Amino acid sequence: MRMRTAATALSGALVLSALVLPGAAQGAEHHDAATALRSLASHNVRPQDAIGDTKFTDGVVNKGKDVVLGVTGKKAVPVTFTAFDEEGLALTQAFLWQGTDSSSTDTITGALGTDADPVCTETTVEGGYSYACKTVFTIDPAVDFKDGNGTAGPWKLFLGAYDLYLNISIDDDVTRGSIKRAAKLTVNASPEPVKKGKTITVTGKLTRADWSTGRTTGYATQPVKLQFRKKGSSTWSTLKTVKTSRTGALSTTTKAGSDGDYRFVFAGTATTGAATSAGDFIDVK
Structure with missing residues (x-):
């Protein structure tokens, strides 16, 4: 399964204009041809079908951070990359x-439209032309992932290019990024106030986005840290690690020592983002 987000194709008129440009004028037209193009199409070609020599480097998805999505709300995901070609790119x-x-046609719709077309800035360098390119993929979990949660995890960045002679270059694994289900943690410490040395019960729940239902569900049997921050301090200390129940519930105890906040912290998994609850203050008498 793939998410097609910004596939572009040459129109006939643009092909002809690129091919007939005189050598001296081609350099000035490379970037104009690429940015003027606004039609979208799927080529369904494999990397081994490529005949061009464009090189792709420095691919970065979402500034190197995980893409974490809830069940609603669109997420703008920036993508940057560099391309080099001896003849120049259209x-x-x-x-x-x-x-x-x-090249699979099994797709989920992504951000299709002119706003998703890569925009490239051309620089003349030794041996050819270098392009600093950027685009933004707008991902809507309610649409793109409505068929299930199995797509959470690593994704590959596919890059392709046409040079001015319609030679196509493809690299379908330039870099990788992770798209994860958003998680949320709650916490409640009681009783309050409490006498020093007495038992404090800390409860909460870990939930995460369920893209298939459009709701949030409990995340079972996950390790979560219980942390404490003494009043007046900025440092959190881990007291213990507990696991969520089959419904995502958390419950543990600790001894009251001094005034301060308690919170739960979840580190995340390969498919689910990290989460930290708010702090709950306990007054110790």
């Missing part, structure tokens, strides 16, 4: 995908 294309075949 256009670039980019999308995120999963699986073993980047």
Whole structure:
């Protein structure tokens, strides 16, 4: 399964204009051709079908951070990359995908539209032309992941380009990024106030986005840290690690020592983002 987010194609008129440009004028037209292009299409070609020599480097998805999505709300995911070509480029294309075949037609709709077309800035360098490119993928979990949660995890960045002679270059694994289900933690410490040395019970719940239902559900049997911050301090100390129940519930005890806040911290997994609860203050008498 893949998410196609910004595939672009040359129109006939643009092809002809690129091919007939005189050598001296081509350099000035490379970037104009790429940024003027606004049609979208799927080529369904494999990397081994490529005949161009464009090189792609420095691919970065979401500034190197995980893409964490709840059940609603669109997320703008920036993507940047560099391309080099001896002859110059007419256009670039980019999308995120999963699986073993980047030419698969099994897709989920991503950010299709002119706002998702990669925009590239050209620089003349020794031996050819370098392009600093950027685009933004707008991902809507209610649409893109409505078929289930199995797509959470690593995604690959596919990049393709046409040079001015319509030679296509493809790299379907330039870099990788993770798209994860958002998690949330709650906490409640009681009783309050409490006498020093007495038992404090700390409860809470770990939930995460369920894209298939559009709701949040409890996250079972996950390790969560109980932390304490003494009043007046900025440092949190881990007291213990507890596991959530089959419904995501948390419950543990600790001894009252001094005034301060208690919170739960979840580190996250390969499919689910990290979460930290708010602090709950306990007054110790």
